[in-house]
Amino acid sequence: MTFDKLLATLRAIACGAAAALLTTAPAAAASWPTRPITIVVPYTAGTSMDTLARIIGPKLSQKLGQxxxxxxxPGASGNIGTGYVAHAKPDGYTLLMTVITFVMNPQLHKSVPYDPLTSFTPIGRVADGALVFAVNPGFPAHTLTEALAAFRAHPGKYAYASPGNGTPQHLAMELFKLHTGVDIMHVPYSGSAGAITDLLGGQVQAMILPANTALPLKQAGKVRVLAAAQQQRIPVMHDVPTLAESGVHGADVSLWFGMMAPARTPTGIVERLNHEINQILAMPEIKASLDKQGLTVAPDTPKEFGALIASDYARWTEVIKKAGIKAN
Incomplete structure (x- = not known):
């Protein structure tokens, strides 16, 4: 099956799941909520997902009156918490704050306790986090074009770091390699700290990392940021061109964050949550708070978020299979 046919099939499944919601009786939604709501974060405290949930939570509480x-x-690369919500009662009282790894994990692990297209009802995307392509200042390249020339002139000589096999940074770099054809060795670490330390020390030459992590390092001259891995330039790094501006097309990565509910959650509840969360994201203080985290508000509809999930699931399934990637 071609990628286009796979994507069309996945979109049809996602749309079918969304259509099924419309047949749900509205009775439960009419009186909802009458008790506390839990937002499950499938990662540890202090992560971007946890920060998002705790920024949005108090405002959502005010709007819903609960x-x-x-x-x-946390645990198993987010699969424990995600599986817990997938099997929760679809009554609007158990929600999931998730990230793009939601669509990556099913292809990285032998088994996961959920299906990204059928186990959940999308509520909406919440925010995007930008990624950048950075190199050690000692690397002989000041532009992405020069970096590609160096990689091609010395295949296998240079190495890039990631926080571990199957992480978004790892997959983003493998996507970059598929679209550029360069041969650069992957060195996985058990977390970001060691990877960044060795990038600064020159033990590895390149890395894709979050923009908010790269910004102070760039300002201090500790890394050279060559490209933004998204469609638009990053406001706080406006001097850095995008991958497309540097001649690399199709390798953009949206590090999205979003809210989900168990499948068959009543459509009235889903629409209410989407409306209230989008109203919260429009608040200037929320935007300012997310800016400090290196995140950009990205409100959308359940249908739009569902289409993004289906598209990214197809895309990363192809990348993972072509690159032969397995999780740690």
Whole structure:
């Protein structure tokens, strides 16, 4: 099956799931909520997802008139918490704050306790985090074009770091390699700290990393940022061109964050949550708070978020299979 046919099939499944929601009886939604709501974060406290849930939670509590509890259920690359919500009662009282790894994990692990297209009802995207392509200042390249020339002139000589096999940074670089044809060795670390330390020390020459992490390092001259891995330039790094501006097309990565509910959650509840969350994201203080985290507000509809999930699931399935990637 070609990629286009796979994507069309996945979109049809996603649209079918969304259509099924419309047949859900509205009775439960009419009286909802009458008790506290839990937002499950499938990663540890202090991660971007956890920060998003705790920034949005108090505002959502005010709008819905019920307490919002943020519960961290980390483990197995997010699969434990995600599986917990997938099997929760679809009544609007158990929600999931997730990230792009939601669509990556099913292809990286032998089994996961959920299906990204059928186990959940999308509520909406919340924010995007920008990624950048950076190199050690000692690397002989000041532009992405020069970096590609160096990689091609010395295949296998240079190495790039990632926080581990199957992480978004790893997959983003493998996508970059597929679109450029360069041969650069992957060195996985057990977390970002060691990877960044060795990038600064020159033990590895390149890395894709979050923009908010790269910004102070760039300002201090500790890394050279050559490209933004998204469609638009990053406001705080306006001097850095995008991959497309540097001649690399199709390798953009949206590090999105979004809210999900178990499948068959009543459509009235989903629409109410989407409306209230989008109203919260429009607040200037929320935008300012996310800016400090290196995140950009990205409100959309359940249908739009569902289409993004289906598209990215197809895309990363192809990348993972072509690159032969397996999780740690």
């Amino acid at each position: 307490p919002i509890i943020v519960e961290n259920r």
